[in-house]
Amino acid sequence: MNQITFQIPLENLTRQYERIRAEVEPAVLQVLASGKYILGPTVQAFEQEFAALCQTNYALGISNGTEALHLALLACNIGAGDEVITVPNTYAATVFAITYTGATPVFVDVDSITFNMDIEQVKKKITPRTRAILPVHMYGQMVPMDALMEVANQHGIWVIEDAAHAHGAEYQGKRAGSWGHIGCFSFYPTKVLGACGDGGAVTTNDPQLYDRLKVLRYMGQHVKYVNEIVGYQQRLDELQAAILRVKLRYLDEWINARQRWAKLYSERLKGLPVITPQEVGEVRHTYYLYTIRAQHRDALMAFLSQHGISTAPIYPNLVPYQPAYQELGLKPGAFPVADAHLGEILCLPMFPELTEQEVVYVTDAIREFYHRR
Incomplete structure (x- = not known):
């Protein structure tokens, strides 16, 4: 690549x-x-x-x-x-x-899986x-x-x-x-x-x-x-x-497409040091965002950007730690699970009009990144 x-x-x-x-x-x-x-x-x-x-x-x-x-x-x-x-x-x-x-x-705090x-x-x-x-x-x-x-x-x-x-x-x-x-x-x-x-x-x-x-x-x-x-x-x-x-009128079709790309992402990311989204319980997950937890997240983001792939950590900061809420007196560490996610979460490209070739390209790039380390 x-x-x-x-x-x-x-x-x-x-x-x-x-x-x-x-x-x-x-x-x-x-x-x-x-x-x-x-x-x-x-x-x-x-x-x-x-x-x-x-x-x-x-x-x-x-x-x-x-x-x-x-x-x-x-x-x-x-x-x-x-x-x-x-x-x-x-x-x-x-x-x-x-x-x-x-x-x-x-x-x-939040659930560590969902x-x-x-x-x-x-x-x-x-x-x-x-x-x-x-x-x-x-x-x-x-x-x-x-x-x-x-x-x-x-x-x-x-x-x-x-x-x-x-x-x-x-x-x-x-x-x-x-x-x-x-x-x-x-x-x-x-x-x-x-x-x-x-x-x-x-x-x-x-x-x-x-x-x-x-x-x-x-x-x-x-x-x-x-x-x-x-x-x-x-x-x-x-x-x-x-x-x-x-x-x-297109919503169900678009949700089905998002689910299809999510499934393909998860299948192709198996065996890599990333945690893919898990559906818990009797749910219909619509995959507004496909969010992984990744080791060496920031380096991975930079590598993917070099290969033309846009990603983002959503959301990069916890609200209670923002300047607007300093009066609450909450400091990093107050929410162990959410805090742990901050340095790991990464949203991969996700929209209904993606193509299989693009999802394969993204996952191949992620695989190459980890194989180089």
Whole structure:
């Protein structure tokens, strides 16, 4: 492998667009011609279709995934003096949403195999101030929600799923976003289901939560200009909904492709000093990211980059150690499992439009790296 024969990005949205442009462009033009750009029929249609996907009674289009989490917490009346349990290895937005409400994030360590919330640790962190648990379905594999819901129900605690990585994922036959009281999704462009810009959604089976979320989403009102509570301007727009409706039709196909590439990666990485993703329990892993744990991770990243292969450690820092959360007083070593992962995790190129030749090229490069050491 002395010459670069491929340039393989971590994700490639151009290939996806070329595949569906004949459907996306007319859908966008139809919205433009309609003159209805905010909370129109396209958003309503998408909400119904997305609720059906998630096996929930309701879905609401939100401006982005961060605000989906924020509004979900507010809908559950989370605020100052409350504690919300979550994980340290998530994207900062998960924790920011808690902070926006005035509540305090409480972190628990993660499972060494799945990277997901350790339920036994959750049990130890519940206090009289705990009002919610915010599990994150990391990389496309769901948290064991039966066990988590049992704990939450015993203590009368809200469960808000961060399903930003998990569109279409399942645990015991139930979809992400349908287990907790509210599910929260991001449609950031690179997600398993991504918009061409920002977007998000909340899902629920509870009509009262649905109504409160709807009011919070748009200026605290049921009737325009009658502001019952302090609300927000956090709506999904018609153009993004039109694009998402097209993409939604391909979601199962794209998940199947991701699973195919994940299986090929895992087969071809056998025998190397890397730990490949493991599916634990009765799950449908959607492989938003294909994340390995690798010895000599940084050197491997550099070697792959020299051979035209983009990789990334996602996420490279634990949120409680970030400057924004120094007041919590948490130092490296507070979360032994998550801390150990920091120097090992590496996400390989993963998107539905990958080719077998590209996956073979990536795995051959990894094999060559370790054979040289």
